[in-house]
Each structure stands twice: as structure tokens, then as C-alpha cells.
Amino acid sequence: xxxxxxxxxxxxxxxxxxxxxxxxxxxxxxxxxxxxxxxxxxxxxxxxxxxxxxxxxxxxxxxxxxxxxxxxxxxxxxxxxxxxxxxxxxxxxxxxxxxxxxxxxxxxxxxxxxxxxxxxxxxxxxxxxxxxxxxxxxxxxxxxxxxxxxxxxxxxxxxxxxxxxxxxxxxxxxxxxxxxxx
Amino acid sequence: xxxxxxxxxxxxxxxxxxxxxxxxxxxxxxxxxxxxxxxxxxxxxxxxxxxxxxxxxxxxxxxxxxxxxxxxxxxxxxxxxxxxxxxxxxxxxxxxxxxxxxxxxxxxxxxxxxxxxxxxxxxxxxxxxxxxxxxxxxxxxxxxxxxxxxxxxxxxxxxxxxxxxxxxxxxxxxxxxxxxxxxxxxxxxxxxxxxxxxxxxxxxxxxxxxxxxxxxxxxxxxxxxxxxxxxxxxxxxxxxxxxxxxxxxxxxxxxxxxxxxxxxxxxxxxxxxxxxxxxxxxxxxxxxxxxxxxxxxxxxxxxxxxxxxxxxxxxxxxxxxxxxxxxxxxxxxxxxxxxxxxxxxxxxxxxxxxxxxxxxxxxxxxxxxxxxxxxxxxxxxx
Numbered sequence: 001x002x003x004x005x006x007x008x009x010x011x012x013x014x015x016x017x018x019x020x021x022x023x024x025x026x027x028x029x030x031x032x033x034x035x036x037x038x039x040x041x042x043x044x045x046x047x048x049x050x051x052x053x054x055x056x057x058x059x060x061x062x063x064x065x066x067x068x069x070x071x072x073x074x075x076x077x078x079x080x081x082x083x084x085x086x087x088x089x090x091x092x093x094x095x096x097x098x099x100x101x102x103x104x105x106x107x108x109x110x111x112x113x114x115x116x117x118x119x120x121x122x123x124x125x126x127x128x129x130x131x132x133x134x135x136x137x138x139x140x141x142x143x144x145x146x147x148x149x150x151x152x153x154x155x156x157x158x159x160x161x162x163x164x165x166x167x168x169x170x171x172x173x174x175x176x177x178x179x180x181x182x
Numbered sequence: 183x184x185x186x187x188x189x190x191x192x193x194x195x196x197x198x199x200x201x202x203x204x205x206x207x208x209x210x211x212x213x214x215x216x217x218x219x220x221x222x223x224x225x226x227x228x229x230x231x232x233x234x235x236x237x238x239x240x241x242x243x244x245x246x247x248x249x250x251x252x253x254x255x256x257x258x259x260x261x262x263x264x265x266x267x268x269x270x271x272x273x274x275x276x277x278x279x280x281x282x283x284x285x286x287x288x289x290x291x292x293x294x295x296x297x298x299x300x301x302x303x304x305x306x307x308x309x310x311x312x313x314x315x316x317x318x319x320x321x322x323x324x325x326x327x328x329x330x331x332x333x334x335x336x337x338x339x340x341x342x343x344x345x346x347x348x349x350x351x352x353x354x355x356x357x358x359x360x361x362x363x364x365x366x367x368x369x370x371x372x373x374x375x376x377x378x379x380x381x382x383x384x385x386x387x388x389x390x391x392x393x394x395x396x397x398x399x400x401x402x403x404x405x406x407x408x409x410x411x412x413x414x415x416x417x418x419x420x421x422x423x424x425x426x427x428x429x430x431x432x433x434x435x436x437x438x439x440x441x442x443x444x445x446x447x448x449x450x451x452x453x454x455x456x457x458x459x460x461x462x463x464x465x466x467x468x469x470x471x472x473x474x475x476x477x478x479x480x481x482x483x484x485x486x487x488x489x490x491x492x493x494x495x496x497x498x499x500x501x502x503x504x505x506x507x508x509x510x511x512x513x514x515x516x517x518x519x520x521x522x523x524x525x526x527x528x529x530x531x532x533x534x535x536x537x538x539x540x541x542x543x544x545x546x547x548x549x550x551x552x553x554x555x556x557x558x559x560x561x562x563x564x
Contacts, residue, residue, distance in 0.1 A: 019357050023189045026359050032189065033358050038301060038351035038533065059322075060457035061352050061450040062537050 002053040002142070003064045006134075007083055008073030010043040013131035017071070018049035020157055021135060024149040025053045033058050046077055053144075071138055072096060073117075073130050084108045094137055096130050113141055115176055124172040125165065132158075136173030140180030147177055190360045192353035195323040196262065196288040196346070197222035198360070199330035201232055202368035205286075206257035206375075209237040209248035211267060215300070217290040217354060219262040242267040246274035246285075253283035254388045256380030260334075261285065264350060265292035268306040272313075275343075279314025280404065281388050284337030284344070284377075287315075288330060291449065291499075292350035293532045301533020302350035304449070304500040308508045314404055316344040316411050317478040319448040321434075323348075323358040328422065329475075331363075332430060334372045336418045340411040341377075349450040351533065367425055412479045432481035434473040435488060437463060441470025443548040444489060446513055447497040448474050451529070451536050455497075458538040462545065469545050474509065485516040493548045494524040497541075497560070501528060507557060525553050529560035536561060 004021065008014035015036040022034035033052040041047075050064045066086045075097045077083060084107060087093060093108045096117040104112045117133040132154045139147040151170050158166035190198060196219045200208070208227075210220040227236045237252075239245045242263050253259040263271065268289060278285050289307050293299040311317060318333060320326045326348045333344040348354055363371075379386045392400060412432070419430025436456050438444060445455050452473035462469045472488060474481075496514075498507030506514065510526040517524065527544060530536050540560045547558075 019189070022357050026187065026189050031359060033356055034189070035351075035356035038355065040300070058358075058457075059453035060538065061322075061349075061356070061453050062457075063535050065537075 001058070002051075002069070002144075003067045004051045004053075004069045004071065004138070005064060005067040006049045006071045006073065007077050008047060008131070009077075010041055010045050010047045012047075012073050013129065014047050014073060015049045016157070017073075017131040017135055018051040020132075020153045021051050021138070021150065022053070024146055024153040027149045027153070028144075028146065030054065031056060031058050046080060046082075048082070067091060069094065069138065069141070071134050073134055078104065078107055092141055094134065094141060096134060113137065113180065115179060117176060120172050120175050124175065125168040129169075132169040133172045133176045136176035137180050139173075140177045186362045186364075187359045188362055189357045190323055190327075191218065191355055191357050192320075192323045192326045192348045193218035193290065193355070194222050195327040195360045196330055196348070197226065198362060199327045199368075200260055200288075201226045202363070202365050203258070203260065203331065203334050203372050204232045204369070205234050205260040207235050207237065207249070207252040207259045208261055209239050209245045209252065209259070210261050211240070211242045211245045211263070212238050215263070215265040215267045215292065217262055217264050217288075219288050219290065223262075242270040243274060246271040246278065249285045250274060250278050250281065250283060253278070253285050254281060254381050256377050256382050258334075258338075258375040259283075259285045260287070262288040262290070264290040265294055265300070265306050269294055269309060272310060275310050275315060276313040277389065278343045282341040282404070282407065284341055286330065286333045286337050287343070287345050288326070289345050289347045290350045290354045291347050299532040300350070302352050302450075302499070303531050303533065304347075304498075307345060307347050308500040308502070310345075311478055311508060314342070314408060315478065316340070316342055316408065316415075317347065317476070318344065319347045319475055319477055320353070321450060321452045321473060323353055323356070323360045324428075326353065327360050327362070328426060328428060328430070331368055331371065332415075332418055332422050335421070336411065336415055338372075338375055338377075339414050339418065340407060342407060342411055347449060352450040361426070363425055371422065371425060408479050412476070412481060415476055430475070432474070432476045432484050433488070434471070434475060436471040436473065438470035438472055438488060440468060442468040442493060443545055444470050444472055444492045444494050445497060445541065445544060446472045446474065446489075446494060446509065448477070448509060449499070451497060451499065454536055454538060455541050458541050458545075461538075462542070467545070467549075477509075477512075480512050482512075482516040485513065486520065489513070489517060489522065490520060492522070493551070494522060495527055495544045495548055496524065497527045497529050497544070499528075499530045501531070510557070523551075523553055526557040527560050528557055534561050
């Protein structure tokens with residue numbers, strides 16, 4: 001079972017990131033769950049979302065306490081204890097940051113991946129919206145080959161709102177994916 | 183068999199079933215404590231995907247009143263609510279059942295005030311368990327979808343209103359895969375709604391004054407009707423089973439038959455119990471689950487037969503202040519003459535999370551033969 005936790009701020013599309021990831025894995029025939037942090041939604045406040053991916057039917061409804069991956073959409077959240085809470089030493093922390101991974105040694109002793117998603121988003125999408133970009137980065141880190149399904153899912157989720165923006169998000173995902181794979 | 187799997191929240195799964203049922207009227211109060219069910223359904227109405235007349239009323243009291251009026255007029259009526267919304271409907275709920283109106287309501291289980299809390303527990307639907315509505319509880323989003331479709335047919339067959347429950351946030355806001363039937367199949371399954379009696383068809387009178395000369399007999403008929411709903415639930419479930427391949431019973435027995443130690447629990451926590459049972463079974467522990475689905479009418483004798491000889495822990499997600507918690511009370515009632523070993527637990531009040539390790543403790547206490555009269559509390563800080 002893969003368990004993934006996203007951290008960001010209300011309005012960043014943290015909840016959507018988890019849902020899109022689950023939908024992409026569902027297309028691959030996996031069993032999925034995705035849920036936001038329960039409670040009132042507050043723009044700008046630290047928020048979390050969660051996803052479970054499994055080959056077997058998922059019956060448990062307990063909260064995700066020990067994720068394999070933690071994805072941080074906003075670097076300013078680093079330092080909050082909940083960022084690495086429950087993340088096993090074998091887990092991977094993926095941070096939206098222009099810093100080198102070594103910079104986050106104190107935050108997490110395990111593997112850290114840093115990607116400047118905000119720069120990529122501003123360059124390609126024209127706005128600092130990083131949820132899709134970070135999904136591209138995550139696809140580059142996860143063993144399972146999910147990138148194509150993920151791109152399709154991001155595109156189909158966004159295209160009803162704005163087709164150009166949907167295409168730009170996919171392009172930004174590709175850049176992030178390639179940077180990670182490099 | 184249809185294999186159209188899509189990712190939906192529990193609220194969306196309920197709305198999707200409602201879209202396929204295409205009710206004539208949906209009265210709903212559109213703001214808090216309303217759920218995403220009505221929000222999603224309102225999209226279907228706005229997009230012309232259903233022919234439903236949606237009535238945006240000024241309160242839940244009005245929502246259920248409009249539902250009663252529309253249903254008495256002969257319309258197929260559905261609605262949804264939660265928490266304080268259900269409580270504001272409370273005055274009208276027994277009118278719906280007393281008038282034998284087959285209204286279907288999706289309930290997202292959430293705590294009731296005070297203190298204000300928007301998270302999951304079962305206090306809201308348990309507060310109306312004795313008002314003549316059939317009550318069906320759902321573990322996951324698939325069950326929410328299936329149970330809503332089943333409920334529609336059951337309601338109309340029995341001329342009784344039905345509530346379909348799911349857990350607030352835990353499933354209502356959680357995306358899971360849900361296998362969706364073809365629209366046409368659902369349409370054929372629920373069929374056309376043609377009530378024998380309605381305001382518009384026969385100029386009938388609904389809700390007339392009934393004094394001591396007849397009221398008792400009417401209430402006895404209502405009692406017989408909900409008793410009959412038990413067998414109709416199974417029959418309707420069998421019909422739905424032909425479309426979905428899934429079973430619909432009074433309760434689900436999970437690894438129950440050879441189990442010595444059994445947890446009884448409803449809605450989403452039953453899934454968490456199953457996940458733990460799988461792990462404990464690998465260690466050779468004889469543990470199982472009984473998950474009640476049909477809570478009203480309550481299947482006493484069937485539950486007794488299933489639980490005979492087992493050591494039992496009942497997990498309630500609501501209190502009955504000053505009395506035994508509601509699910510425990512019913513289970514204990516089922517077993518009154520066989521002197522069963524049974525322990526009451528209350529968990530998850532106001533959205534307190536339930537962890538697998540909490541349930542493991544419950545099983546361990548059963549194995550250590552630790553029973554007491556008092557209710558124990560899971561996950562409570564002391």
C-alpha cells in the first residue's frame with residue numbers, strides 16, 4: 001500500500017492534488033482513496049490531504065499516520081513538526097524549493113527531493129500554482145509508472161475551466177518530471 | 183456485469199444515485215449543515231441532467247415539510263441533510279412515516295450541538311431511530327450508492343420513508359472507487375412511481391384528525407408495515423444483486439462464522455475493523471466482524487443466531503445519555519435469553535479518530551475475558 005500526504009495552504013489545490021493522483025491510479029486498475037484534512041476550509045492556513053493506493057481493496061478508514069511520501073507545496077511550512085510526522089526513515093520528502101536537498105537535512109534525515117516548482121509554474125503557467133507541477137515531480141519519484149495517466153488526469157480536470165491553462169500545467173509537469181529524472 | 187468504476191466522494195456517490203433515480207422533487211436547505219450531496223445534485227439540475235424540481239427552502243423544517251407535501255401529491259421525493267439539519271426536521275419526520283410517504287433521505291452522519299462540532303458521529307440519525315423511518319447504514323461509497331438505489335425501491339414497495347446513512351467527512355469527503363450502473367438499468371430497477379393514493383390522483387385526505395377511536399389501530403398498522411419492510415429489504419436486495427453482483431443482507435458477516443471474538447460496528451469504522459481482522463487472522467486469531475446494515479427495522483433473531491456463543495464487543499458512535507448506547511442496547515436485546523458475553527464501547531464522538539490499534543485493544547480485552555457492566559470508551563483522553 002502506498003500512502004501519500006500533501007501539505008500546502010488553503011487555496012493551493014492540495015485537496016485536488018490528492019484526488020487527481022487517486023484518479024490516475026484508478027485508471028491503472030488500482031484501488032484508491034483520497035481525502036482532505038477534515039474540517040472547515042480556511043484559505044491560507046496550513047492544510048493537508050491524503051491518498052492511499054493499493055493492489056487490494058482498501059477497507060480501512062483510519063487516518064494516514066505513516067505515509068511513504070510527503071509532498072510539500074509551500075516551502076514556508078518547513079519547520080512545522082507535522083511535515084515529517086510519521087514519515088518513516090525509508091520515506092521520501094518532496095519539497096517545492098529552489099534550495100538543494102542538503103539544505104533540508106535538519107528537517108528530515110531520510111531522502112529529500114527538492115524541485116523549484118514555483119519557478120517552473122511562473123515560467124510555464126504564468127502563475128505560482130504548483131499542485132500539478134508537484135504531481136509531475138512525485139511521478140518522477142514514485143516507482144510505479146504513473147506519469148502518463150497523471151498528465152491525462154490533470155488535463156481533463158482543468159480543461160473545462162481553461163484549456164490553455166490545462167495544457168500549460170501538463171507542460172510544467174513534464175519539466176518537473178524531467179528535472180527529477182535527470 | 184457493468185464495470186464502470188469512477189472516483190467519487192461519498193456525497194457524490196449519493197448524488198450520482200439520485201441523478202439516476204431522477205426524482206420529481208428534491209426540497210433542500212442549501213447551506214450549512216447541508217452536505218455536498220445537495221451541492222452536487224444542484225449541478226445536475228442546473229445542467230439539465232435530471233428533470234427534478236428542486237425547491238430551495240428556508241430551513242430543514244421546511245425541506246421535510248415540502249417533501250411531505252410533494253410526496254403526498256404523488257411525486258417521487260428525495261432529500262439529504264445532516265446533524266442539526268436532521269434535528270430541525272424532527273417534527274416532520276414522524277409525519278412522513280405516519281402518512282406512509284416513501285421519501286428517501288441521504289444522511290451524512292455528524293455530531294449534534296452543543297458544543298458545536300461538524301465532525302462525524304451517529305448522534306443525528308440515532309436521535310430519530312424511533313420515528314418510523316427505515317434506517318440503512320453504509321460502510322463505504324459503494325454502499326452509499328447501492329443503498330440509495332435500494333432504498334428508493336424499498337420505500338415505494340413498503341410505503342415507508344427511508345434514511346441512508348454514511349459517515350461525515352470519513353466517507354462523505356473521501357474519494358473512493360465506485361462502480362456505477364448504466365442509467366438505463368437504474369431507471370428500470372426503480373421503475374415508474376405510481377402511488378395507489380395521492381392528493382392529486384384521488385383527492386385523498388392526508389393527515390386527518392384521529393382520536394382514541396382509531397389512532398391506536400393506525401399506529402399498529404404502521405408498526406406492522408415497518409416489520410414487513412424487513413423481508414422486503416431482502417427481496418429488493420436480491421433484485422439489486424442481479425445488477426451489481428453484490429449482496430444486501432441485514433448485516434454483513436466478515437470472517438464471523440468461526441470467530442470466537444467479534445466486534446459489532448456500523449458505517450466506515452466497520453471497514454477499519456475488517457482491515458485489522460485481516461492482519462490478526464494472519465497471526466491465527468479467531469476474530470470477526472458483524473456489521474449491521476439495516477438498523478430499523480432491527481433484525482433481532484438473525485443477529486442472535488449469528489452471535490450465539492461468541493464473545494462480543496459493540497462499538498457505538500453515539501451516546502444515549504443515561505442509558506445503554508443505541509447499537510449496544512439492540513444487540514444486547516437480541517441476546518437477552520442466551521447470557522452472552524458482551525461489552526459496550528463508545529468511540530469516535532465528535533469525530534475523534536478510530537485507529538486499528540484501538541480496535542486491537544478491544545479484541546485483546548475480549549481475549550482476556552475482560553467484561554464489565556459499564557460502557558468503556560475508545561480513544562478518550564482521561
